[in-house]
Amino acid sequence: VKLGVMASGSGSNFEAVAQAIEDQQLNAQIQVLIYNNPTAKAATRAANRGIETVLLNHREYKNREVLDQKIVETLRQYDVEWIILAGWMRVVTSVLIDAFPRRIINIHPSLLPSFKGIHAVEQALEAQVKITGCTVHLVSLEVDSGPILMQAAVPILPDDTAETLHARIQIQEHRILPQAIALATQANLTEIFLPTTGAVSTN
Numbered sequence: 001v002k003l004g005v006m007a008s009g010s011g012s013n014f015e016a017v018a019q020a021i022e023d024q025q026l027n028a029q030i031q032v033l034i035y036n037n038p039t040a041k042a043a044t045r046a047a048n049r050g051i052e053t054v055l056l057n058h059r060e061y062k063n064r065e066v067l068d069q070k071i072v073e074t075l076r077q078y079d080v081e082w083i084i085l086a087g088w089m090r091v092v093t094s095v096l097i098d099a100f101p102r103r104i105i106n107i108h109p110s111l112l113p114s115f116k117g118i119h120a121v122e123q124a125l126e127a128q129v130k131i132t133g134c135t136v137h138l139v140s141l142e143v144d145s146g147p148i149l150m151q152a153a154v155p156i157l158p159d160d161t162a163e164t165l166h167a168r169i170q171i172q173e174h175r176i177l178p179q180a181i182a183l184a185t186q187a188n189l190t191e192i193f194l195p196t197t198g199a200v201s202t203n
């Protein structure tokens with residue numbers, strides 16, 4: 001399966017996917033990395049692996065829809081079938097979602113539906129929960145929603161800071177993101193999320 005990865009930051013999840021492919025744990029190829037932030041380390045990681053990169057700086061587009069239209073065009077040029085949001089810190093619009101229906105995967109650093117949004121790790125600490133984690137899910141219009149593919153739990157330790165906790169969550173992200181991509185791209189998602197067996201209405 002041909003993947004397009006989108007990232008804004010360090011790209012450690014991008015790296016985990018690329019490594020899983022290299023190790024033949026994931027039968028896929030990364031056609032292109034799209035990044036929006038000129039200083040994203042993800043771009044260096046891709047270049048080091050000989051993976052093509054395209055910078056689409058959101059500041060150069062007048063709104064989210066126009067950016068997403070450019071993203072769709074770029075993904076089509078690279079013949080992408082599935083999109084992986086690996087730390088893509090922009091809200092995506094229906095322009096992207098409608099172009100790749102049920103073909104966009106996101107990784108989020110909490111056990112959804114708890115702690116949506118960009119401060120998920122800090123919010124888990126503030127809430128004083130004892131367990132948090134990470135979630136891989138299909139992207140729908142509502143942010144950090146959509147059918148869940150895989151989750152991993154991570155304990156919160158007494159001395160945790162946002163940094164130490166996020167580092168522990170990322171170990172699990174790097175493990176489950178490639179697994180969830182394999183699951184999603186190889187399974188029949190309709191069967192997983194819309195079981196055909198169910199109660200029969202008597203009305």
Ligand code: GRF
Pocket residue numbers: 007008009010011012013014086087088107108109134170173
């Ligand atoms: C990850 O924690 C992911 O859950 C969140 O953004 C972070 C990206 O990290 N969406 P990296 O750039 O892959 O290192």
